[in-house]
Amino acid sequence: MENDIVRNKKPFKPVIVLLYGFLILLALVYLLPLAWVVVTSLKDDTVIMTSPWALPEKVMFENYTYAWTMGQMGKALLNSLIVSTATLILSMIIGAMAAFAIAKLQWKLSRLTLLYFMIGMMIPIHCLLIPLFVEFSNMPLLNSILVDHLHLFSEKLSLKDTRIGLIIPYVTFSLPITIYIMVGFFESIPNELFEAAVIDGCSVPHMFVTVAIPMARTGFMVTGLMSFVNNWNELLVALVFLTKEELKTLPLALSKFVGPYHTNYTQMFAAIMIAVIPTIIVYVLFANQIVDGLTAGAVKG
Amino acid sequence: MNKLLRNPLWIILFIAPALALFTVVLFIPICEAIYYSFTDYKTLYEKHFIGFDNYVKLFTNDAKMKIALKNSIFFMVFSCVTQLIFGLILAAILTNINKGRNLFKNIYYLPCVLSSAALGLMWMFVFNPKLGINKILESWGILEDCADGPGWLFDTSGFIILPIIVISFVALWQYVGQSMMLYMAQISGISNDIYEAAAIDGCTKRQAFFKITLPLIRPMVATAMSLNAIGSLKFFDLVYNMIPDKYLGGKAYVLATHLYDQAFKFSKLGYGSAIGVVLLIMCLVITVFINKVVKVENYNM
Numbered sequence: 001m002e003n004d005i006v007r008n009k010k011p012f013k014p015v016i017v018l019l020y021g022f023l024i025l026l027a028l029v030y031l032l033p034l035a036w037v038v039v040t041s042l043k044d045d046t047v048i049m050t051s052p053w054a055l056p057e058k059v060m061f062e063n064y065t066y067a068w069t070m071g072q073m074g075k076a077l078l079n080s081l082i083v084s085t086a087t088l089i090l091s092m093i094i095g096a097m098a099a100f101a102i103a104k105l106q107w108k109l110s111r112l113t114l115l116y117f118m119i120g121m122m123i124p125i126h127c128l129l130i131p132l133f134v135e136f137s138n139m140p141l142l143n144s145i146l147v148d149h150l151h152l153f154s155e156k157l158s159l160k161d162t163r164i165g166l167i168i169p170y171v172t173f174s175l176p177i178t179i180y181i182m183v184g185f186f187e188s189i190p191n192e193l194f195e196a197a198v199i200d201g202c203s204v205p206h207m208f209v210t211v212a213i214p215m216a217r218t219g220f221m222v223t224g225l226m227s228f229v230n231n232w233n234e235l236l237v238a239l240v241f242l243t244k245e246e247l248k249t250l251p252l253a254l255s256k257f258v259g260p261y262h263t264n265y266t267q268m269f270a271a272i273m274i275a276v277i278p279t280i281i282v283y284v285l286f287a288n289q290i291v292d293g294l295t296a297g298a299v300k301g
Numbered sequence: 302m303n304k305l306l307r308n309p310l311w312i313i314l315f316i317a318p319a320l321a322l323f324t325v326v327l328f329i330p331i332c333e334a335i336y337y338s339f340t341d342y343k344t345l346y347e348k349h350f351i352g353f354d355n356y357v358k359l360f361t362n363d364a365k366m367k368i369a370l371k372n373s374i375f376f377m378v379f380s381c382v383t384q385l386i387f388g389l390i391l392a393a394i395l396t397n398i399n400k401g402r403n404l405f406k407n408i409y410y411l412p413c414v415l416s417s418a419a420l421g422l423m424w425m426f427v428f429n430p431k432l433g434i435n436k437i438l439e440s441w442g443i444l445e446d447c448a449d450g451p452g453w454l455f456d457t458s459g460f461i462i463l464p465i466i467v468i469s470f471v472a473l474w475q476y477v478g479q480s481m482m483l484y485m486a487q488i489s490g491i492s493n494d495i496y497e498a499a500a501i502d503g504c505t506k507r508q509a510f511f512k513i514t515l516p517l518i519r520p521m522v523a524t525a526m527s528l529n530a531i532g533s534l535k536f537f538d539l540v541y542n543m544i545p546d547k548y549l550g551g552k553a554y555v556l557a558t559h560l561y562d563q564a565f566k567f568s569k570l571g572y573g574s575a576i577g578v579v580l581l582i583m584c585l586v587i588t589v590f591i592n593k594v595v596k597v598e599n600y601n602m
Contacts, residue, residue: 116323
């Protein structure tokens with residue numbers, strides 16, 4: 001490694017052994033609870049009260065079947081997938097376009113506009129829940145224009161309990177950080193490339209698609225993974241905007257497994273597995289990009 | 302030459318979607334939230350302007366707000382201090398070992414990308430008085446009967462109740478990877494020359510850490526700390542999922558749950574907005590405070 005000369009003067013010291021011992025112990029603190037979720041999710045619910053920490057005597061895949069069908073985790077998985085993917089695509093397209101305009105198109109107010117978007121990074125979602133809830137339930141302005149004046153729809157529109165109603169705030173909350181990171185990536189592309197494209201008779205959208213987007217691939221990876229992970233796990237906004245069972249996302253559907261009188265733990269753990277397996281798969285595939293990307297995003301946020 | 306890049310048509314087309322969405326879904330609602338906080342707005346009722354009444358009530362006549370403030374501030378202080386210490390220790394160890402650095406890093410970061418709702422349910426089971434940790438203590442002979450053990454998530458005695466402390470440790474477990482990553486990124490950016498020069502001057506490793514590494518990563522300490530502080534003020538998912546029975550009669554309230562209950566359970570939208578505005582102001586104040594106190598101008602590396 002880069003600091004070998006100084007850092008490894010005396011390679012075999014007991015300190016090193018101790019350090020690795022500590023790291024491995026800590027790794028167990030991280031991995032054992034998760035491994036134990038896997039084990040418990042395969043157990044029989046009757047055994048859990050007497051020996052919660054033992055290995056299962058017979059493997060019960062029925063827990064998963066129950067969580068998937070009766071517990072509606074299958075539906076919730078699909079809902080989360082639809083909402084997170086739609087948010088990912090929309091926020092990347094809209095965010096990248098805005099970032100391109102700020103970084104590479106030449107206009108006076110570009111810096112001020114960036115600053116305006118940055119306000120979004122300072123604001124906790126909690127403050128927006130109430131006004132958005134009011135707006136989305138009634139949509140007074142939109143309804144008065146579309147329904148009362150233009151007569152386009154016969155009934156009043158409402159965004160509450162719709163997927164769109166969840167996707168719109170998710171996209172908006174993802175925008176500031178997406179724009180911030182993408183501006184950085186677009187700015188690092190040399191201007192000569194764009195000038196050459198102009199000489200070749202390239203139009204602005206053409207330039208955006210053929211020069212800017214391919215050059216900022218890493219940026220898309222970073223912002224995309226970030227927005228996907230965040231929205232996949234989001235609970236509070238979904239809790240406020242969704243009440244219909246068939247629309248609930250994974251974090252919402254999970255809380256159903258805790259009953260006021262009796263909780264079926266094995267089924268709950270099967271449900272937890274269904275909720276975290278997709279993120280674990282994405283994490284294992286892209287661990288380094290995610291860690292670097294989320295760090296980059298966090299620093300800037 | 303760059304006439305094309307100044308074409309207002311394209312500038313407007315590229316920036317408009319993001320600008321419109323951001324303004325309608327984020328900027329205007331924030332203004333609305335501030336306005337609502339000065340009204341007695343309730344669902345289905347007319348709203349009247351009542352000046353600072355909501356705020357006066359919040360700070361003088363609301364026992365739950367006191368608890369919420371106490372718990373949220375505890376979360377904030379706890380997470381700032383512990384994440385700084387553990388994040389730094391982990392980063393210092395991981396930047397000094399050569400084998401397995403990425404593996405350990407990825408393991409410690411893993412819970413950051415998993416759903417807090419799911420992990421919260423898992424930890425709720427671990428701290429169940431009759432099943433989880435107490436059962437292990439019983440089998441080891443430390444506890445006579447698991448029911449006599451500490452009521453991890455039920456005990457409501459003391460100034461800071463035990464469940465809140467348990468949840469702060471769970472949050473530390475889940476999010477320390479984030480601080481670790483931020484510090485690692487900064488430490489590996491420090492030039493090797495500095496360490497070499499120090500080693501020639503007879504500097505020990507410990508001295509090098511306190512005299513070189515720490516001062517040089519101070520700007521990152523400020524960043525990581527503000528992130529922790531804001532994150533813990535906004536804390537919702539873990540508390541919502543881990544504490545059964547309506548936050549133990551309100552004793553485990555945090556700001557976010559207080560806001561959620563007031564606005565969406567009791568329909569007091571104006572009062573809830575006031576809590577949101579308090580939260581927003583706290584986030585802004587703490588960020589400015591940390592950056593003034595901790596951050597120094599970047600050293601020339």
